[in-house]
Amino acid sequence: MKTKTILSKKLRPDRPYALIIGGVMLAIVLLMTFFPSLFTSYDPLEQNFAIALKPPSAEHIFGTDNYGRDLFTRVVYGARVDLKIGFLAMIVPLFVGSFIGLVAGWFGGWVDALLMRIQDIMTAFPFTILVIAIISILGRSESNVYIAIWLVGWKDYTKLVRSEVLIEKNSEYIQAVRSLGFSDLRIMFRHILPNTINSAVVYAVSDVMLCMLVAASLSFLGLGVQPPVPEWGAIISEGRPFILNAWWICALPGLALAFTGTSLSLLGEGISHILTNDGRK
């Protein structure tokens, strides 16, 4: 509490610091995604055994890996792969899961019971284990990583949205629009969804990070993105045999993951502040 009061004297609480800092950090990552050549002049796939496993230096600021590839270049190009996986893996569950939650909460009864039991069964298994199981069935490829995460990821959004729909659907403004003769679809999407989607959207922002971590773990296990594509998890995985004498191969891509994760959770917090503001300044 004490640190909070000291902080709040210097920082203006009405400024969305989390949003600004998170936004700037994510902007750097996005810049890497779209214009990697701005950051580095090397090729991420070019091998040069003469300079293999060199520590960070002015020429190669993140050092080089066991094939002599510039690690910083691989991390920069990896941003594209990782962000793509993160966003693609998040976006489908956000929409599908929220929709299922809305339907389950609004209609209730056996629809709700059925959907929630499916959701319970999926919750009973650890997320990563289930994803690994699905990938082993479908086969190793990048698109199967998406499919596996989509199949498992929707349940969190369903839970979040459903619980809020249950609160909102009995409120008087919903009764008022029902008595005005609005259709179920209109009430669900125009009135209930905008009042219940907040937590799902906030969760989605940090879920990008969770999806990236799952994808990185899968690459680490050899199930996700296949080499030589520069993906952060894959790079860490490739550096593992050399961790004792070339720490930078594991540590620095990990730092990139942490950096992106921090930017996304700050952004999520900032967005939640904006979304919970309903006109009051």
Added chain:
Amino acid sequence: MSEVLLSVENMVKQFPIKQTMFDVIARKPKRYVRAVDDVSFQVQKGETVGLVGESGCGKSTLAKTICRLHSPDGGKVVFDGMDMFGLRSDELRRVRYKMQMVFQDPYSSLNPRMTVRQMLTEILSVHKLCPKEERTARELEVLDMVGMGENALDRYPSQFSGGQRQRINIARALIMKPDMLIADEPVSALDVSIQAQIINLLIDLKNELDLTMLFISHDLRVVKYISDRVVVMYLGRIVEMGETEELYESPCHPYTDILLKAAPEVDPDSDGGEYVIHGETPSPIDIPGGCRFHPRCPYADEKCKTVEPPLVELWPGRCVACHHRLGGQGPA
């Protein structure tokens, strides 16, 4: 004799009590809260009927079931010649705007994410009864009716006070020009000074628009002020109804009598004796046998504990359900 706009016949609404798994295994019978238990009354076109009773006696449930916000468990509601419970859901959607509700809590009855304009425009566009170019004019007209100006249009509910929100609620209910307004304790969440404004607004609107109104309240003074007729409910049943003046002057049911005596009065000449109803409202799950009011009634005898008194019409417009009705004969 004016025509009947709303007729409620033997309406029943009960809510099942959730059973635990053990209850199901033990095959315990399902139990119900009988919130509205065999209620019948009529509302004439153009009149205001007040519905009074303690909290939990089923007033709001009755109102919401009439609007079909709750699905009924029995009985019939005929509104403007239509059997409301017999309508298919798409037919119901097209006609239900003719009977509108104003809710109790002005804070939860407006969508916090919609401006007043969005809210009103949506209603007009859904029912397509108003050409696009005339919408804004209609919105301004209805806001003007409830005493609010153009600057309210583009504001969010959180930017209004409770009284203003209740005005917006009334505007929302009136924009489709309904025949009937059901006001479910529209003022009980407001300050006394604001209460008077809203009540007077409702009376003005009723006269101006020739509205029929069912006004629900636990506040007897408010009901006396606004209603032509009063219906008194106790534990899901009607115990007495009649013309307002008559009912307040000479209540026939002991419950009405006690309610009226218990209401605080601003009268320096009254003897100031506080009158308290003994005991609490029995649970609507275990409704006492015989007359529902007998555990608390000062006149109760053996007959009241076993035989439930029917609602009998004493004279046209005046009904009471009691073995020992007051007024005229006096208690036995």
